[in-house]
Amino acid sequence: MINKIAVLTSGGDCPGMNAAIRGVVRAAQAKNIEVFGVHNGYVGLIGKQIVPLDSRAVSDTIHRGGTFLGTARSEEFRTSAGQQKALANLQELGIDGLVVIGGDGSLSGARILGEMGMKVAGIPGTIDNDLWGTEYTVGADTAVNTVVDAIDKIRDTASAHGRVMVVEVMGRESGWIALTAGFAGGAELILIPEIAYDLNRVCERVKEAVANKHHCIIVIAEGAGNGMAIGDHIHRKTGLETRVSVLGHIQRGGSPTVFDRVLASRLGAGAVKALLDGKTNVMLGCQGANIVAIDFADALGQKKVIDAEEFNLASIMSI
Numbered sequence: 001m002i003n004k005i006a007v008l009t010s011g012g013d014c015p016g017m018n019a020a021i022r023g024v025v026r027a028a029q030a031k032n033i034e035v036f037g038v039h040n041g042y043v044g045l046i047g048k049q050i051v052p053l054d055s056r057a058v059s060d061t062i063h064r065g066g067t068f069l070g071t072a073r074s075e076e077f078r079t080s081a082g083q084q085k086a087l088a089n090l091q092e093l094g095i096d097g098l099v100v101i102g103g104d105g106s107l108s109g110a111r112i113l114g115e116m117g118m119k120v121a122g123i124p125g126t127i128d129n130d131l132w133g134t135e136y137t138v139g140a141d142t143a144v145n146t147v148v149d150a151i152d153k154i155r156d157t158a159s160a161h162g163r164v165m166v167v168e169v170m171g172r173e174s175g176w177i178a179l180t181a182g183f184a185g186g187a188e189l190i191l192i193p194e195i196a197y198d199l200n201r202v203c204e205r206v207k208e209a210v211a212n213k214h215h216c217i218i219v220i221a222e223g224a225g226n227g228m229a230i231g232d233h234i235h236r237k238t239g240l241e242t243r244v245s246v247l248g249h250i251q252r253g254g255s256p257t258v259f260d261r262v263l264a265s266r267l268g269a270g271a272v273k274a275l276l277d278g279k280t281n282v283m284l285g286c287q288g289a290n291i292v293a294i295d296f297a298d299a300l301g302q303k304k305v306i307d308a309e310e311f312n313l314a315s316i317m318s319i
Ligand SMILES: Nc1ncnc2c1ncn2[C@@H]1O[C@H](COP(=O)(O)OP(=O)(O)O)[C@@H](O)[C@H]1O
Pocket: 010, 011, 012, 013, 042, 072, 073, 074, 075, 076, 077, 078, 102, 103, 104, 105, 106, 107, 108, 109, 112, 126
């Protein structure tokens, strides 16, 4: 039996976090469960920044990027003392269920609270789409649409000048954004941390592309190398005019796409349902048309792999 649920957003923000909070609040209210919002992730959980949320508190939020609850990274929460404090604050308010919206780090924190006895459910929220067990994380679709919009614009000027354009995108350990946006944006080359590349061959492909197509767009994930350094190397080896764009945090902001709004709402409602069904220590995810609850042990214990077939197809599509 669950009477009071708290919800927080943690780690790197992503478009759709507000829609996920809204999903939790409204699904809980529909079942007459009280909801509390925790400001600033685990920082606010330790600092007791916890406020009641009703249906009206989440009005006008579905279309907004960022998170109205605020997000943070907390070193204190990594310690046992911090975790005890966080748990005690929840218990003091009589909160018996917690929904954590965030990336792999945030969900690892939720798992610890779950092991300490709190009932917890996680919603995967990160633009990186790097969590195992869900085809999409909240925010990933919006981020790749933002990147493709940038690539389309960069392509115009690349073609006009016959230049090489290096576009560095986010993803310290995951190449999903680079691969998906590179594929959809028609990039000639995609460089990701999961697949080794040879710079000499990259330069050969660049020369070939500029000769045949009058431009060359290279999308590189930040985890696969420094865009500026790669651009400089290409220019020195090929003599071709090269420009570099580092897209940075524009990828993390903006109004969520329809896909992300619907996904976040469904995962929010799914998290409430999972807790009411007596489940705990689970991450909600989407698999095909279904919302599923996956044990943290699986979701956090396995590494999502990049689709090698898609990578090869993107390369074929660029000839
Ligand atoms: N292994 C862990 N154990 C406990 N808490 C963690 C762990 N990993 C991350 N956290 C908590 O979650 C916060 C967010 O994690 P981080 O990795 O920065 O972001 P994300 O959730 O976006 O991956 C951290 O600042 C920390 O408080």
